[in-house]
Amino acid sequence: MGSGASAEAKSSGSEMMGDKLHKTAAGEEVTMEAAMEGKKVIGFYFSAHWCPPCRGFTPVLAEAYTKSLKDKGMEIIFCSSDRDEASFKEYFGEMPWLALPFSDRKRKEALSRKFKVSGIPTLVLVNAEDGTLITEDGRTKVMKDPEGANFPWIPKTFKEALGEKFTKGSATVGKEAIEGKTLGLYFSAHWCGPCRAFTPKLAKWYSDIKKELGDKFEIVFCSSDHSEISQMEYYKSHCDAGGDWLALPFDKKDDLDEIYKVNGIPTFIIVDAEGNVVNSNGRGIVGAPASQFPWKPPAIGSLEDPEGINDTPSMCLMLESCEPAVQERILKAVEPIAEKLRDSKEMIFFASKDPSSVSTQIRAMCGLESVTQVDKKGRTVEEERPSSVSSSRGPPKILRTMSSDTPTLILLDCPDNGAFYVGKMAKELDGSGVQAMIDGWKGKTLTRQQLSK
Template sequence: FFFAPDFTHNMTAFVSLFGEELASGTETVQTAEVLDGKVVGIYFSAHWCPPCRGFTPKLAEWYTQSYQAKGMEIVFVSSDRGEEAFNDYFAEMPWKALPFADRERKEALSTKFKVQGIPTFVILGTDGSIITKDGRSAVTADPKGEDFPWKPKPFHELIGDAFVGQGKAPLDQSAVEGKVLGLYFSAHWCPPCRGFTPKLAEWYKAVKETLPDFEIVFASSDRDEGSFDEYFAEMPWIALPYADRKRKEALSTLCGVEGIPTLAIIDKDGRIITTNGRGIPEMDPEGKQFPWYPKPIKDLAHEQDGVDDCPSLVVLMDGADQETRDAITAALEPIAKEYQEKAKASGVWPAEGGNWWLEKRLGQCYKMAVTGSYKTAGAALMASRSRWNRTARNDGAGRPLLPLNHIPRPPSGMARFVSDRLRPRDPALGQRPGMTKPTRRSPDGRARGSPRSPPLP
């Protein structure tokens, strides 16, 4: 499979995100006019949510007293259960809102910014680029907006210039300068960490000689310095000084650490390659794929993480003959590289982190491709969280069915096949412009006369 991230960041991005008009009190205003030149905060919230009701008055106070004058506008994106509740809640707010009726756009925004719960406050720059997805923490720590617009410090500034080596020997910046770094967030009290650390240490020792430009830095979540000393004594790499809790927390925030153990890989330019490096020792035991940039095409059998973070094309073809598999891969490779290069140029990489339910269902799809009716032809599905959320049909337990499409024959038609499915939907039509309903085909490519491809049983 491969990712096709959204790399649009410019003024028109605000219109693309919110539509032509926003709600302002009981009136509507033009999105392009009210957001032009503004730092924009997207506030995901709902009246039924107690933490939201606690945070909203504070945000409103900070906005009116400080943020608005500094050049910020806020757009409320409602998770209320009805328009009446939305109207009552929005009446308490001094900013703009996405029209409640535009549920599809609300769903798209939640998906784009990977909203896991509310309240969530995402802050965008004047060009539409993401400043931080954890705006709630940023504004809570800075009610007066002294650090507005809360742009995170660059990695090379956060990593600092003081480290400790074995025996707690002091080290300077030369220990990390010009190297790809693995930030290892871990703690001795964490059972999964204690299970993973010996494996990581064994792999590190095996590849370090051939990878002189690679270093691991331990960022401890131990509860006291004694535990840190005991745990670090088992490790062959370097560490952040335990006393520098502020630096550890800043790096944890930068890497979006939500649990431990986490191994984040950072390139020489300070850009995050992946925050899911735990699988690297098993996937690349000899370090031959260093520095582990995302591949244009991934093997679903081994790598499922991140498949639901942005639109992804998944081709189920493991049961096909080798000639067919090679032809499909060759057709997909240049398409995948094109999307990857565009994403790289704009600084956007799909986050490495998955959704347990989707991964399970994709695993079922994978097995079906090997043993089921699609094993000779191959089938494709578009994987993205928003697609599952919009799917009306389900398996009886509220879980969406995953629709499959037979890939084109010959694979040379893959470029059109992919572009059609990645083209933005026309909300008024409920489909992508220029698309017609696909013809259902049998595994050998023959048309069956049905306008729809069969869903996964």
């Protein structure tokens, strides 16, 4: 590592951990520079003595660290979630690595926000040379590879993870089968009931759209089956149903799981030829026509289906009190702003057009009043329902309670430890109020508020 890179890594490390770290529970200190000397990987270990899973994992991690990982170039920094310093010292006394001083609560909280730590134990692995993230799931890496045979566990690139050979029906094909194509990555398994129910729908849709799209699009089956025999039996059923797509070799799927953070199945993700995510909720587009290819999600999604709201700063347009024509005017004005931020992955946008359980919950969490609906007699109605009894008059018409105020804007920043900001559309309804709020958020001039639990 060159001197420039070394200085950059030390600066990055100091920002994350401070200049001093505890070396022993008694309080012996070590400098950041000394801690990083000769290291390849830094593991931030978020844990606490009161947490049973933590107490179960800590001895496993300690053994792996002492026997293999330390000598291979790994250092671990304990980031305590204990409730007091006495508990911290007692727990840290069982650990053979370093620790962030317990008194530095701000630094610990900043690290938790940076790595989006939502539970413990969590082991985040970072490249010591340049500060880049290796994985937020270091716990699995250690459990699967305690001796560090694959250390430093640098993630494979998209093309490395896919490899160069695929099954196509009963034949084997090369990487030319995917080159230049938009891909649908289908994570599924025969033992999964929801997968078996979804697969025939996916197969029919695939069969229909391939007639129009041809070589522009391909699906790759990424098996979560327990054996290669089970995978191939399940894959045959895909082909029989019309889904004669590609199948990844049985031993390759785990690498893609890590890249796309697949936590459950069935999962269907649309990616471009370079592996960049086009639509993380591919299941939602099954049935969409080929004319909508490559099925990018709308720039402004529905708040009824807030995909990604917990992981990405989100602008929520609360339009429940606006007439439909006004709603459409606002959405048209804001769409260019939303598209730009969506493509840069800085922020996602949602709109709430009608009162719903989701919009009501978000308003309540932000301390705002809910918007209600009333019938012709002025009675509040919880939800709009079609009449269950046949009538020549048809179902009762539900009217929206209108407001002369400009619509409310809620900027949720859940990754920032549940922060939120409240604003208003500009009276012109031209998107300028939205842009001003975004500029204020970036410039840290907005009043930060905390979501209620």
